[in-house]
Amino acid sequence: MGAVKKLYVNERHLVSLEEIKKNTLIHNPDGTSFLAVAGDMLATNQFGEQYTVPKKYIAKYPEVEKVKSASLYEEMAKGYEDMGQINLEEANVGHNATNRAEMLTAQLLAGKNNL
The missing domain is CATH 1.20.5 (Single alpha-helices involved in coiled-coils or other helix-helix interfaces)
Incomplete structure (x- = not known):
């Protein structure tokens, strides 16, 4: 198992963020897929849905203290x-x-x- 991920919050959800190391095809639970580009951040919410967040918008995701x-x-x-x-x-x-x-x-x- 990997390290415990930190939680961040945006206007809609709690998410975990991790940096995308290489271009990767991401599949969501609803059947949609998209290409995550290296250098962006991958956000995963509590429903398992994933989306990318450009690094310039990371400031809008404050970390939630445990x-x-x-x-x-x-x-x-x-x-x-x-x-x-x-x-x-x-x-x-x-x-x-x-x-x-x-x-x-x-x-x-x-x-x-x-x-």
Whole structure:
């Protein structure tokens, strides 16, 4: 296996880039083919589609720093935990308000005026 490829982003996709060393015929998953010219960069997106990027446009492809996947999942878990706590507090407030409203309604219907 080769080295891990760096990821880059353009306006549409995350891509990996590698320099084309010699003219090569590239075949895409959709059945299309094209000639990749030596000196250009070959971009491969997450769908396996490939296209060439002239070197003068490489500046438009900033490198994406790797995200430690464990920390991403930890942050998501913490976010869900926080939202769960907020939802529980909101549900308790609503439940208490409903109970208070039912009690006041029952007292009003029973003729108790000193609420």
